[in-house]
Amino acid sequence: MIVAGIDVGGKNIHIVIEKDGQILEKGAGPAGVKKAETLEELYMDILKKAGLARKDVERVVATGSGAKRVMFANATIPDIAADALGVMRLIPAVRTIIDVGAEEARAIKVNPEGRVLDFATNDKCAAGTGTFVEAMARALEVSFDEMGMIALQSTQNLSINAQCAVFGESEMISLIHQKTPKPDIARAVMNAIAGRIGSVVRMVGLEKEIVLVGGMAKSPGFVDSLKRNLQMDVIVPEDPDYTGAFGAAGAAIAGMTTSMDD
Incomplete structure (x- = not known):
């Protein structure tokens, strides 16, 4: 068929x-x-x-x-x-699904048969989605893929506002003007999004196995930040x-x- x-x-x-x-x-x-x-x-x-x-x-x-x-x-x-x-x-062992795409993020809890038990989504603000990362990458003059890679080079834990895309971008521009290294800014962006997504995931409850899908799952920096935020391992399938x-x-x-x- x-x-x-x-x-x-x-x-x-x-x-x-x-x-x-x-x-x-x-x-x-x-x-x-x-x-x-x-x-x-x-x-x-x-x-x-x-x-x-x-x-x-x-x-x-x-x-x-x-x-x-x-x-x-x-x-x-x-x-x-x-x-x-x-x-x-x-x-098949999945119990918590995290989907972070270009314009929306959501967490889904499923039972062993794959039936959806609960789900939660972020609000309509772009912060916490791939679109937000793309905007931040443009401001840093790097590509989306580069953003995810250079974030792994940072050893700093700077913070920016991920509750609003406009405020987040304003704070990032301030960091740029302060000559903050790009890897540190990139990690701050990933940490901010991971924190926002982590809050959504906790609405449905954390249960292994946790699987991350969507376009943001292809960003190594975001995956690392999300694992740190959840303090749990996250599986990323091929072609997420x-x-x-x-x-x-x-x-x-x-x-x-x-x-x-x-």
Whole structure:
């Protein structure tokens, strides 16, 4: 059985094509202003790379904030359910899922069967998400990837305001003017976000195994800061930003329908 899982976020689109539970091809791209057109192009490109035609895909399930824009999807699944299913397929022992993406962060608690028991999200302020890190990286004149690497070089524990993106950026600019080394500023940013996310995680309770997914899971500096904040080990799966799409593909295999949104 060939299926597709599509995760349409506020900033990026992730697509996974599977055959009999094995990934044939996957790909990602920016959501853009015209999300419907962008994801159609991305979907067709990934099918081509997999050597497939549209008719070969038996079922398509979409998730994410833009799931309804996937007009060719057979069904949709809530993003929290997709996260839980996607991570559960990869790491069955998971009990706490932390998803930190470009525009939102959330913590999800699941039982041994993968059922969502509780979840909590951060507020709508950009602080505490990947977008905040990207803004801070631009101010430091480094890339997102570099930000995560240089943070590991710091031995200082400076603090900045992560309750508000505007205040946080203002404090960081002050540190720049004070000639504070970039690694120290980068670590301060990661520590601030980790503190904010840690508060969200504690709303649902900490229970091993803890799995971190989303784009921020690819930042070594953030992973280190989060482990320190939680004082617990955190597992980062391969391709942590694809777990939503992977969960949607799992829903397609299971034959889940739009009734999951009810």
